[in-house]
Amino acid sequence: MVKSKKVLLFYNPNAGNGIFSSNLDEVVAAFQKKRMFVLALRADRVGILDEFFKRANINEYYKIVAAGGDGTINAMVSAMVKYDVHLPLAIFPAGTANDLAHYFDLPDQIDDMLHIATNEKYTPMDVGLVNGRCFVNVLAMGMLVDVSQKTDPNVKNTLGVMAYYLRGLAEVPKLKPIPVKITCPDRVINEKMYAMLVMNGRSAGGFRRAAPQAVINDGLFDVLLFKGVPVVNLAAVMLSVLTGQHTDHKSVVYFQTPKLRVESPVEFGTDVDGEKGDSLPLDIEILPNRLQINTVENDMEGVFW
Secondary structure, eight states: OOOOOEEEEEEOTTSTTSHHHHTHHHHHHHHHHTTOEEEEEEOOSTTHHHHHHHHOOGGGOSEEEEEESHHHHHHHHHHHHHTTOOOOEEEEEOSSSOHHHHHTTOOSSHHHHHHHHTSOOEEEEEEEEETTEEESSEEEEEHHHHHHHHSOHHHHHHHTHHHHHHHHHHHGGGOOOEEEEEEETTEEEEEEEEEEEEESSSOBTTBTTSSTTOOTTSSOEEEEEEEOOOGGGHHHHHHHHHHTOGGGOTTEEEEEESEEEEEOSSOOOEEETTEEOOOSOEEEEEEEEEEEEEOOOSSOOSOOO
């Protein structure tokens, strides 16, 4: 059975500065010119995707488009995994940091987004699972969680990535090392940390080189643990993060793994693609090549380096 050219568009009208929703008619028109007919679904409340996928005949659809920040993309991918949907996914970066879109070098102009989304260039992408919950870009814990969750959404929309940096500086004097145990198939790590990132993509919270060696379809997470060093030494560590040289820093533990478990005697927050995550312990695994993402047309196939 040949699928019709029917496209599901899931968009967050409040993401970023609202540029996508103000250009919605242009988006629909561009797809129609390619004989792809759009059903627009507004991300206005929790549970809307469950309601849709429970009732929809997904075989009628050709492609899914998700427009918003990493949280919006996470919501769509989570629904696709939950309901076993394997349609291609186009991403319109319309949030604050747009970390996942940055990995694929996706543009932030509507015309350029449409050129990619209405064409047929795709790249496979892994999806992370933490306690059964999906993440597309990053699972964070420690200081970075506080930065994301304590930053006012209105401030994030106004100042963008700079809001994360300003909040991070305010939190530095409050830092206390946290003991953790990390169990992987090939190692066990006991360490005191300030923060840890389990990366699928390369950037987190606007830090574009958080995991500079990450490949989003290699079946591995890039894990970065920032040790509990004296606060006076943090400036050097953060500078190395900004330049992408921290994977070799003596205050950072860096490794790759397809699976890990994180435990601690201390309760601390976690963050899944910018949203509040589960309490510990955390069981983390990867779904290799679970998605096909619309990407920039070029000569590269498969893995992005």
